[in-house]
Amino acid sequence: MEKEMKKSEWPLWEVFIRSKAGLDHKHAGSLHAADEQMAIENARDVYTRRMEGVSIWVVESKYIHASDPGEADSLYDPANDKIYRHPTFYNLPDEVKYM
Amino acid sequence: MGQSLQEHFDAMIDKDITIEPKDWMPDDYRKTLIRQISQHAHSEIIGMLPEGNWITRAPSLRRKSVLLAKVQDEAGHGLYLYSAAETLGISRDELYDQLHTGKAKYSSIFNYPTLTWADMGAIGWLVDGAAIMNQVPLCRTSYGPYARAMVRVCKEESFHQRQGFEIMLTLSKGTAVQKKLAQDAFNRWWWPSLMMFGPPDAESPHTEQSVRWRIKRFTNDELRQKFVDVTTEQAKVLGLEVPDKDLKWNEERGHYDFGSINWDEFWNVVKGNGPCNKQRLDARKTAWEKGQWVRDAAMAHAEKRKAKAAKAA
Ligand SMILES: [Fe+2]
Ligand SMILES: [Fe+2]
Numbered sequence: 001m002e003k004e005m006k007k008s009e010w011p012l013w014e015v016f017i018r019s020k021a022g023l024d025h026k027h028a029g030s031l032h033a034a035d036e037q038m039a040i041e042n043a044r045d046v047y048t049r050r051m052e053g054v055s056i057w058v059v060e061s062k063y064i065h066a067s068d069p070g071e072a073d074s075l076y077d078p079a080n081d082k083i084y085r086h087p088t089f090y091n092l093p094d095e096v097k098y099m
Numbered sequence: 100m101g102q103s104l105q106e107h108f109d110a111m112i113d114k115d116i117t118i119e120p121k122d123w124m125p126d127d128y129r130k131t132l133i134r135q136i137s138q139h140a141h142s143e144i145i146g147m148l149p150e151g152n153w154i155t156r157a158p159s160l161r162r163k164s165v166l167l168a169k170v171q172d173e174a175g176h177g178l179y180l181y182s183a184a185e186t187l188g189i190s191r192d193e194l195y196d197q198l199h200t201g202k203a204k205y206s207s208i209f210n211y212p213t214l215t216w217a218d219m220g221a222i223g224w225l226v227d228g229a230a231i232m233n234q235v236p237l238c239r240t241s242y243g244p245y246a247r248a249m250v251r252v253c254k255e256e257s258f259h260q261r262q263g264f265e266i267m268l269t270l271s272k273g274t275a276v277q278k279k280l281a282q283d284a285f286n287r288w289w290w291p292s293l294m295m296f297g298p299p300d301a302e303s304p305h306t307e308q309s310v311r312w313r314i315k316r317f318t319n320d321e322l323r324q325k326f327v328d329v330t331t332e333q334a335k336v337l338g339l340e341v342p343d344k345d346l347k348w349n350e351e352r353g354h355y356d357f358g359s360i361n362w363d364e365f366w367n368v369v370k371g372n373g374p375c376n377k378q379r380l381d382a383r384k385t386a387w388e389k390g391q392w393v394r395d396a397a398m399a400h401a402e403k404r405k406a407k408a409a410k411a412a
Contacts, residue, residue: 035401
């Protein structure tokens, strides 16, 4: 289905919110706004009415590039058979402490 | 491997794996979701009107702040859901257009008038209560953006129902006149609330497919029964009477039996002949049309700023 974008429609933005200091920004949803300033103000009203955030990022949706789910198998294949990347792969004697 | 797209999709559904916007999905699934999500979004937006009617007439500053916050939440719910619908490839303008031209429906409960302050109590308690019952299972629906929007919505809904119940409680413990107002609002909102769960299962042909797709998790009649059972008990706390002479506990079923619903009224309201259909849609269209210059001006301003910034750089 092709998106029929009318000229009058404000651009779409993706909203990312840091819920509290020290945490990552996490995708919250999207909204329409004329520019980045309005997008941040709208994001505050739409996504943080209950103090859900201490910081907001907005990115115009057209700038988001995403991996293709149809290619997930081949894309993640190189990581699949490398269990030696996990600490549990290694058998150490019980006497070894703090490792 | 060698699996068709359809088989792959079915397997994901069977394994309870969430479908995301870029995954392949059958056309019918997409269309059904767009219809369901947008209908829900429109209901949130139109749903602001009957309550908005009482904001300036709230009996205290506390009640006014609460009602304002609730109505603002409903706007938020509409916006979460519109953006979830947009991930399926339909534009916001198209969605609005479908609402304004009557092509898309919204919950028919919002076509009833709010005559007294007690209606704010009855709506919060019954209408939001019924909505919650409908919506909680959708937090685990198969389509990711929809499920995530519903998690947000449900988190916010519970205060809506509690503030409504509190209004009903205050009125029903008040003067005789106040109690009468509460009972009258209860009488008027009870049956339309039961209709919110949709037509009886025997008359909803799409239920089976929707349950299979996990975009519906319980049938209309199951949810309606649950609502009757729960709400009848709550009415006892209020000391109000459920306006149904046939309402009776059925020991064998472990549920309340209740009277028959006037489905002619329901279909009549759905078709546009409810007491406020025209008023609601007109209010919505007027707001949209009168807001056009604001949207244009904001866009022009943004473009001007961008041009200025480009020049300065
Ligand atoms: Fe809502
Ligand atoms: Fe609500």
